[in-house]
Amino acid sequence: MPEAAAPAPMVSLLAGFGRELRAAGVPAGPGDVVAYCAALARLDPADLADLYWAGRAVLVARREHLAVYDEVFGRYFLGEPGSGPGMAMARAAEPVQALGALQVPDAEPPARGERSPPALLGLAASDAQVLRRKSFAACTPEELAALRRIMASIRLIPPRRKSRRTAPARRGSRPDLRRMAREAMRARGEPGRLLWRRRKARLRPLILVLDVSGSMADYSRNLLQFAYSARRAAARVEVFCFGTTLTRVTRALAHRRPDDALDRAAREVFDWDGGTRIGACLDAFVRDWGRRGLARGGIVVICSDGLDRGDPAVLGAAMERLARLSHRIVWMNPHAGQDGVPGALGMMVAAPHIDLVLPGGDLASLERLAALLPSLA
Amino acid sequence: MDQPPGRLPGSVADLTRLLRGGGYLADRGLATALFVALSLDRPVLLEGEVGVGKTEVAKTLAAVLGRRLIRLQCYEGIDANQALYEWDYARQMLHIRALPERQAADPEAVDKLFGPRFLLERPLLAAVRAGPDAVLLIDEIDRADDEFEAFLLEVLSDFQITIPEIGTVRAERPPLVILTSNRTRELHDALKRRCLYHWIGYPPAEREVEIVLVREPGVSEALTRKVVAAVNRLRDLDLAKPPGVAETLDWARMLRFLGAEDLDEATARDTLGAVVKERDDLDVVAGSLAEITAGA
Numbered sequence: 099m100p101e102a103a104a105p106a107p108m109v110s111l112l113a114g115f116g117r118e119l120r121a122a123g124v125p126a127g128p129g130d131v132v133a134y135c136a137a138l139a140r141l142d143p144a145d146l147a148d149l150y151w152a153g154r155a156v157l158v159a160r161r162e163h164l165a166v167y168d169e170v171f172g173r174y175f176l177g178e179p180g181s182g183p184g185m186a187m188a189r190a191a192e193p194v195q196a197l198g199a200l201q202v203p204d205a206e207p208p209a210r211g212e213r214s215p216p217a218l219l220g221l222a223a224s225d226a227q228v229l230r231r232k233s234f235a236a237c238t239p240e241e242l243a244a245l246r247r248i249m250a251s252i253r254l255i256p257p258r259r260k261s262r263r264t265a266p267a268r269r270g271s272r273p274d275l276r277r278m279a280r281e282a283m284r285a286r287g288e289p290g291r292l293l294w295r296r297r298k299a300r301l302r303p304l305i306l307v308l309d310v311s312g313s314m315a316d317y318s319r320n321l322l323q324f325a326y327s328a329r330r331a332a333a334r335v336e337v338f339c340f341g342t343t344l345t346r347v348t349r350a351l352a353h354r355r356p357d358d359a360l361d362r363a364a365r366e367v368f369d370w371d372g373g374t375r376i377g378a379c380l381d382a383f384v385r386d387w388g389r390r391g392l393a394r395g396g397i398v399v400i401c402s403d404g405l406d407r408g409d410p411a412v413l414g415a416a417m418e419r420l421a422r423l424s425h426r427i428v429w430m431n432p433h434a435g436q437d438g439v440p441g442a443l444g445m446m447v448a449a450p451h452i453d454l455v456l457p458g459g460d461l462a463s464l465e466r467l468a469a470l471l472p473s474l475a
Numbered sequence: 476m477d478q479p480p481g482r483l484p485g486s487v488a489d490l491t492r493l494l495r496g497g498g499y500l501a502d503r504g505l506a507t508a509l510f511v512a513l514s515l516d517r518p519v520l521l522e523g524e525v526g527v528g529k530t531e532v533a534k535t536l537a538a539v540l541g542r543r544l545i546r547l548q549c550y551e552g553i554d555a556n557q558a559l560y561e562w563d564y565a566r567q568m569l570h571i572r573a574l575p576e577r578q579a580a581d582p583e584a585v586d587k588l589f590g591p592r593f594l595l596e597r598p599l600l601a602a603v604r605a606g607p608d609a610v611l612l613i614d615e616i617d618r619a620d621d622e623f624e625a626f627l628l629e630v631l632s633d634f635q636i637t638i639p640e641i642g643t644v645r646a647e648r649p650p651l652v653i654l655t656s657n658r659t660r661e662l663h664d665a666l667k668r669r670c671l672y673h674w675i676g677y678p679p680a681e682r683e684v685e686i687v688l689v690r691e692p693g694v695s696e697a698l699t700r701k702v703v704a705a706v707n708r709l710r711d712l713d714l715a716k717p718p719g720v721a722e723t724l725d726w727a728r729m730l731r732f733l734g735a736e737d738l739d740e741a742t743a744r745d746t747l748g749a750v751v752k753e754r755d756d757l758d759v760v761a762g763s764l765a766e767i768t769a770g771a
Contacts, residue, residue, distance in 0.1 A: 130668075137511040141487065148487070151507035159667040161522065161658075161674050262552025275564035282568055283588070385715060391617070391659030415755070419715075 108143060109135055115174050119157060122170050126157040149175065233432070233459045245461055246323045252468045254328045254335075256397050257475035258299035259425075270296030301333035302396055302425055304471075307383060309402035310367055311341040311374035317432045317459060321401050324464055326351050326359055336392055339367045340379035346387070376406040376444050377413030384419045393424045397474055399467070401430045401458050404445035414447045421451035426474045430458030430467065483513050499528070499535040500678075500686050508673040509536065518631055518652035520616075520667060523675035526719020529655040530614055536651070537610035545605065545650070546612045547598035549619035555626055559636060561595045589640035602650045603636050609650040617656040621663070628666050678720065680707055686720060687727050694727045701738040701770050702727050708767045709750060712759060718750040725749040743768045 116131040134156045141148040150171060158167050172178040237245065266274055274293040281290045306325045310318040318339070325337040329351045336348050345367045353359035380400075387393065398420060406413055421427055429452045431445065449455075454470065457463045484490040490513075491506045501509070509532070512519040521529040537544035547558055567588055578584050596604070602611040616624065630636065631652060635645040654670060656662060678686065680703050687699045694702075703723060710717045718726075726749040735742045743764050751760050760767065 125664075127668075133515065133517070136515055140511065140514040141507070147503055148507065151504045152511055154504065155508035155511055155519075155671040155673055159664065159670075159672045164674060262550070263554060276562070279562070279564040279567050282571060283585070389715065390657065394659075419755075 108138075112138070115153070115170070116157065118170050118174050119167065122166050124158060124163045124166050124170070130157050146175070242320065245320065248461060249320070249324050249464065250327045252324075252327060252465060254304060254333070254468050255472050256302045256304045256333050257425075257472055259302050259395060259475070260297045261300040263298045263300075264295040265298045267294055267296040270294030272296075303334040303336065303392070304328065305336045305338070305393055305396050305398045305424070307338045307340065307380070307398065307400045307402075309341070309374060309376070309400075310339045311405075313374065313403050313405050314401070314432070318401070321458070322347075322360060322363060326363075329359075336387075337363075338383060338387070339363070340374075340376070340383075341367075342373055342375050342379075344379040344382045344386075373407050374402070374405055375408040376402055376404065377408040377410070377416055380416035380420060381412055384416055384423065388420060388423045393420065395425050397426050397428065397471065398424045399428045399430065401432075402444075403431055403433045404429075404442035404448065406442070406444035406447075410443055410447045413444055417448045417451040426453045427451060428454045428456060428467065428474070430456045430463065432457065432459030484510065486510070493539045494532070494535055495689075497535040497539040498689055499532055500682060500689060501532065502678070502682070505532065505673055505675060508671050512653075512671050513651055516649050518654060518670045520654045520656065520662075520670035520672050521675055522656050522658055522672070524677065524717070524719055525657055526721035527675045527677060528720055529675060530612065533610055533612040533653040533655075536653070537612075540610070540651075542607075542651070543605055543609045544612060545598050545602045545609050546614060548614050549616050549623070551618060551620060553619050553623055556597070558597055558599045558623070558626075559630075560597050560600045560638060562589070563593045563595050567593050591641065594638070594641070599630055600636055600644065602652075603630075603634055603644055603646045606646040606650055607648040611650045611652045613652065613654045615657060616654050616666075617659045617662060624663055624666055628663075628669060631666075631669055677710060680704065683707075683720060683723060687723060690724055691727050691731065694731045695736075698730060698736065698738060699727060701768065702730065704770060705738060705743065705767050706750060709760065712763075714751070714753070714756040714759060716751075716753045716756060722750045722752075738768050738770075740764045740768055 112135055113128075113131050116126050116128070116134070119126045134153055137152040137156055138148065141152055143149060153171065154164070154167055158164060264270075264272065266277060272295050274295045277293045278290070281293070282288065306321075306328060308318055308321045308325060310322075322337075322339070325335075325347075328335050329337065329348075336346070337351055339345050339347055347363040347366050350362035350366050351359045353362060384393075417427075429445070429448065433442075453474070456467055456470075458467075484493055487503070487506050487510045490510045491501055491503075494501045494506070508519055511517070521532070523529055533546075534544055536542075570588060570593075574584060598611070602609050613627070616627070619627075634649040635643055637643045677683075683703045683706075684696070684699050687694060687703065688696060691699075706718050706723045706726070726746060729746050729749045730738065730742065733742075733746070735746075744761075747757065747760065747764075751757055
């Protein structure tokens with residue numbers, strides 16, 4: 099609770115509220131608290147509705163934080179018993195356990211003292227050649243760590259599309275009046291040659307949808323690392339994980355250090371090694387993200403073995419919608435290349451809507467994806 | 476009930492009353508956000524489902540405050556020249572051609588060429604010039620790209636625009652700025668921090684009835700209640716595109732135009748295009764029209 103500052107108890111009360119919000123994870127800075135005070139100076143601070151709505155407008159900047167705001171407001175101003183903190187703690191504790199199940203080998207080079215001498219580089223490179231074709235599932239942790247370092251160097255370049263912006267060009271479709279006017283002025287009004295502009299090319303967005311369910315467990319962790327490397331590419335990249343539910347991990351992967359980023363992403367995904375409901379998850383993706391524009395005109399890469407426990411009709415409908423929204427759909431299936439594995443029902447249902455199927459179980463297939471990506475225009 | 480220009484409503488209740496006079500029913504949260512925005516000269520970012528009245532509130536606000544509405548519709552590829560100002564190159568070139576040889580070298584002639592006469596004003600410059608006499612609506616900001624957002628951030632932070640050939644145009648007091656977004660992509664936090672934020676959800680049924688009655692006075696109250704009840708059931712159906720308030724209004728308007736007294740299964744089937752605008756959704760709805768139109 100706020101300490102009793104003599105001159106402006108109201109201000110310190112509001113500042114205390116700001117602190118509580120920050121503690122609960124809403125990024126309300128001192129500047130926002132100043133604005134909150136200024137707003138209330140025009141309103142009636144004794145009126146609970148004014149207090150609530152002004153704070154909500156000033157201190158909250160995203161929809162996800164509205165529920166947290168409501169809860170902290172209730173606790174701080176209305177003294178509602180703290181179901182809040184207990185809940186928050188229970189929620190914080192869960193992902194830690196989930197994290198225990200996930201071991202991400204270090205992708206970063208070891209600390210300075212233990213760095214291997216450069217003379218060994220040739221050997222490491224030849225190892226990498228062997229590793230390329232080895233299934234992720236069969237690799238030792240050391241080999242996986244080596245693979246991750248190679249993965250980090252793969253550059254993903256999605257195909258380009260024409261943007262609505264134009265740039266000066268030698269030949270083009272519309273005259274560049276601005277440049278022509280400048281040239282004409284230099285020539286004292288004599289119109290010179292025709293100058294042109296043409297539409298610029300922009301990289302299409304790349305959307306990775308990774309299966310993290312039990313049947314994919316050996317692969318999906320590596321794919322997450324792959325997704326992290328992809329995030330560092332120039333284009334817009336969005337990453338989602340799914341098992342029984344769909345989670346967006348794009349924000350978590352935005353960290354600079356790969357290990358931090360992977361830890362955070364792993365913490366956000368709740369159903370590592372759970373079952374798979376591909377249909378329902380893709381349907382959720384289309385509804386909540388795809389329709390709003392995230393997948394529009396983009397390249398969607400789905401990594402899954404197609405072993406769906408849900409209704410095939412749901413998967414079929416979701417894939418059809420996704421195919422209409424996106425530009426191209428690539429499906430990477432780590433079990434596709436293996437002998438004796440019958441085609442999963444999910445794959446058969448989804449097949450008519452897929453533009454390209456790739457195996458996804460080893461490094462070579464990831465490199466193939468990177469090589470094929472620019473040609474998917 | 477128009478407000479004399481330049482004056483601000485004195486309280487949240489005042490503003491709510493004003494908006495109501497203009498045919499817009501704002502709830503307490505929206506009215507507070509707008510009132511604070513007007514008092515503190517901060518932009519407001521309105522997010523919400525499609526068709527809940529984000530754009531409409533800006534239009535109404537401009538009308539009832541007696542301000543000019545300046546609208547900047549964002550789209551992919553919009554750039555500074557389309558938002559700020561542009562020189563009228565065609566006229567400039569004609570003008571140079573018309574000058575006698577000797578005068579064309581005259582520095583004064585060049586100054587004239589880059590003077591106010593040849594400047595084409597675009598929405599942002601217009602808004603900065605109009606200052607508090609304007610409501611600037613930056614519509615569907617999420618459709619513009621990142622670069623434009625960064626540029627907008629600069630304009631919104633100090634409301635001054637520098638035109639190298641003419642000088643700096645500055646607003647003594649900024650206009651009221653309303654940004655809307657349909658959340659097709661995540662906006663940058665920097666832009667969000669500069670703005671007040673309000674999420675407009677679907678109104679409760681009672682209020683939605685009121686909204687329809689205010690906007691479409693020709694529709695009977697009984698019919699309105701049935702329409703609103705039906706729309707609310709549609710929203711519960713898990714449709715790909717749930718109907719917004721705009722669809723409710725469209726539906727009521729359509730039924731009035733067709734002279735329908737009551738919303739039964741048959742009339743609903745004929746007029747469903749006003750509310751359900753997705754083929755897959757039509758399939759979902761078609762099976763349960765009887766329950767949907769069962770009344771309030």
